[in-house]
Amino acid sequence: MSGIEIRNLSYRYPTGSEKVLHDINLTIESGKFYALVGVNGGGKTTLCNVIRGFIPHFFKGERNGEVLIDGKDVSDWDTSNLAQKVGFVFQNPFTQISGVKETVFDEIAFGLENLGVEVSEIKQRVQNIISLLGIEYIQHKNPNELSGGQKQRVALASIIVMEPDILIFDEPTSQLDPQGTEEIFKAIDIMKKKGKTIILVEHKIELIAEYADYIVVLQDGHIKRQGRTEDVLSKEDTQDFGVGLTQYTLLDLQMRKHNMNTDRIPITERDSVQIMKQWMELQGVRS
Numbered sequence: 001m002s003g004i005e006i007r008n009l010s011y012r013y014p015t016g017s018e019k020v021l022h023d024i025n026l027t028i029e030s031g032k033f034y035a036l037v038g039v040n041g042g043g044k045t046t047l048c049n050v051i052r053g054f055i056p057h058f059f060k061g062e063r064n065g066e067v068l069i070d071g072k073d074v075s076d077w078d079t080s081n082l083a084q085k086v087g088f089v090f091q092n093p094f095t096q097i098s099g100v101k102e103t104v105f106d107e108i109a110f111g112l113e114n115l116g117v118e119v120s121e122i123k124q125r126v127q128n129i130i131s132l133l134g135i136e137y138i139q140h141k142n143p144n145e146l147s148g149g150q151k152q153r154v155a156l157a158s159i160i161v162m163e164p165d166i167l168i169f170d171e172p173t174s175q176l177d178p179q180g181t182e183e184i185f186k187a188i189d190i191m192k193k194k195g196k197t198i199i200l201v202e203h204k205i206e207l208i209a210e211y212a213d214y215i216v217v218l219q220d221g222h223i224k225r226q227g228r229t230e231d232v233l234s235k236e237d238t239q240d241f242g243v244g245l246t247q248y249t250l251l252d253l254q255m256r257k258h259n260m261n262t263d264r265i266p267i268t269e270r271d272s273v274q275i276m277k278q279w280m281e282l283q284g285v286r287s
């Protein structure tokens with residue numbers, strides 16, 4: 001399985017006059033789940049494109065520093081090997097549908113077909129992903145006739161089915177309702193449990209708090225903060241970088257202002273219930 005090492009990375013687009021990534025240093029451990037967060041225009045999508053090698057293979061500009069996957073810079077990787085190593089789900093699901101397949105099933109099978117995988121294996125793998133994402137009901141539909149949320153699920157399925165070691169998802173739930181979003185997080189979690197390295201750009205902080213191992217905060221092309229999810233999301237000043245905290249953390253921080261000091265700051269519902277219970281017991285409040 002694969003880790004990523006980014007050293008002193010900076011980047012300027014070919015048409016841009018200024019750098020949009022500055023001095024990025026980041027180690028992405030194999031098999032962990034990283035959430036990439038921050039305000040619009042911070043450089044999240046650009047960083048994803050650097051990691052998957054789209055920059056500099058297809059988008060030139062000026063890239064300095066190193067981006068190593070398995071110890072080799074992405075610029076030295078063969079592009080088709082790199083594409084098998086790193087799967088990428090676009091921010092806009094409409095650009096990911098191939099447009100050449102007539103059914104969702106065939107659309108999801110498309111990448112495997114191109115790799116020359118045996119037909120019986122393709123069928124099996126596509127079926128597995130369809131049931132993992134709960135999209136059996138659209139499998140015979142035309143991909144062009146799907147809703148935004150359905151397209152987003154199909155785009156995700158067509159990448160996951162390829163089983164790359166590294167999976168990058170750029171806002172994969174933007175078109176989805178809360179239930180659909182939660183389902184995607186569960187599917188991503190299953191990929192993590194299979195040992196995949198996950199990089200997710202996402203704004204839904206409650207779900208990040210629950211699922212991500214690490215958080216990287218980008219603003220104006222700089223990493224403003226990085227660390228374990230519970231550390232980054234329990235610091236009040238993380239909000240200074242335009243990143244929201246969860247309601248559980250905000251409540252705890254308010255309580256502290258009234259001298260109600262819990263043992264530690266929760267970031268999830270589960271955390272919060274446990275910490276509050278403890279705190280109430282300490283106060284002698286009986287349930």
Ligand SMILES: Nc1ncnc2c1ncn2[C@@H]1O[C@H](COP(=O)(O)OP(=O)(O)OP(=O)(O)O)[C@@H](O)[C@H]1O
Pocket residue numbers: 013014015016020038039040041042043044045046047091
């Ligand atoms: N193709 C491009 N050519 C020139 N500049 C670009 C290009 N794509 C993005 N930029 C600039 O790079 C900066 C970072 O953009 P990027 O899309 O990486 O941010 P982001 O964090 O993904 O934002 P969002 O949350 O809106 O998706 C922005 O200032 C943007 O204007």
Ligand SMILES: [Mg+2]
Pocket residue numbers: 044045046091170
């Ligand atoms: Mg983006």
